[in-house]
Amino acid sequence: MEVIIRPNADAAADLVAQIIAQELRANPHIVLGLATGRTMETVYARLVEMHRCAENPLDFSLCRTFNLDEYVGLGPDDPCSYRYYMNHHLFSKVNIDRRNTHLPNGLAADLDAECQRYEDKIRQCNGIDLQLLGIGSAGHIGFNEPLSALRSRTRVKALSPVTLAQNAPLFPDPGKMPRRAITMGVGTILECRRCLVLATGSHKADIVAKAVEGPITAMISATALQLHPRCTVVVDEEAAAKLQGTDYYRWVFENEPEWEPFRTGRES
Numbered sequence: 001m002e003v004i005i006r007p008n009a010d011a012a013a014d015l016v017a018q019i020i021a022q023e024l025r026a027n028p029h030i031v032l033g034l035a036t037g038r039t040m041e042t043v044y045a046r047l048v049e050m051h052r053c054a055e056n057p058l059d060f061s062l063c064r065t066f067n068l069d070e071y072v073g074l075g076p077d078d079p080c081s082y083r084y085y086m087n088h089h090l091f092s093k094v095n096i097d098r099r100n101t102h103l104p105n106g107l108a109a110d111l112d113a114e115c116q117r118y119e120d121k122i123r124q125c126n127g128i129d130l131q132l133l134g135i136g137s138a139g140h141i142g143f144n145e146p147l148s149a150l151r152s153r154t155r156v157k158a159l160s161p162v163t164l165a166q167n168a169p170l171f172p173d174p175g176k177m178p179r180r181a182i183t184m185g186v187g188t189i190l191e192c193r194r195c196l197v198l199a200t201g202s203h204k205a206d207i208v209a210k211a212v213e214g215p216i217t218a219m220i221s222a223t224a225l226q227l228h229p230r231c232t233v234v235v236d237e238e239a240a241a242k243l244q245g246t247d248y249y250r251w252v253f254e255n256e257p258e259w260e261p262f263r264t265g266r267e268s
């Protein structure tokens, strides 16, 4: 795992967008794993900007995407569904082929069959190359709530009270927030070739410290990322506030050749 600390939330999101852009330019057929949530909105806005850049537009025409999760019971036209979020923030604004964008179907009659279909589809695409991840207030990745098995696969998960409290304000009638979601499992996520995590804001400082420097536990699924051979965690100063090893993390980013292209700011 490596941790990169940027001065503020915009700079952190900008770096994440730059890493995605670098991987997409290197492999136009890339299979991207995508996340939703408030933290990712700036990342998608930045990717849209890069796509619209006249000199060197970022091309999404050949890539394929798989989202981490979807609420059970919400369809694509529901503004609270993750399909709607993705269409709104990214897919409708770049030249991606909608047929290459995948999310679990929260309206499926047979939810278990839908979870298996999603796993099969990821496998047919030869797995996920780069998985974007946020971290929930209680440390979930995707909707892998406390006690999610570290080898879990895509399945229906009941949302924890912390997650219900975190996301209810995003629903016009918070009482109507679904209590279950389909989510890629921790095991599914760990199979991707690279993980890219973004967490910003002081409210994420405690959970970031636990996820990065704490013991691995099924109570906090983000700690499982410590098992991944290539996981980059990008945080802003506020989210980094409770980390112990920041001097070392900063030294690595400032000195390792891999990060040289990313030290000087925005690609356009």
Ligand code: F6R
Pocket: 034, 035, 036, 037, 038, 039, 040, 068, 069, 082, 133, 134, 135, 136, 137, 140, 141, 142, 143
């Ligand atoms: C969303 C997802 C979640 C969020 C997490 C953080 O697809 O998988 O794990 O990334 O809940 O959400 P925000 O960014 O709203 O704090």
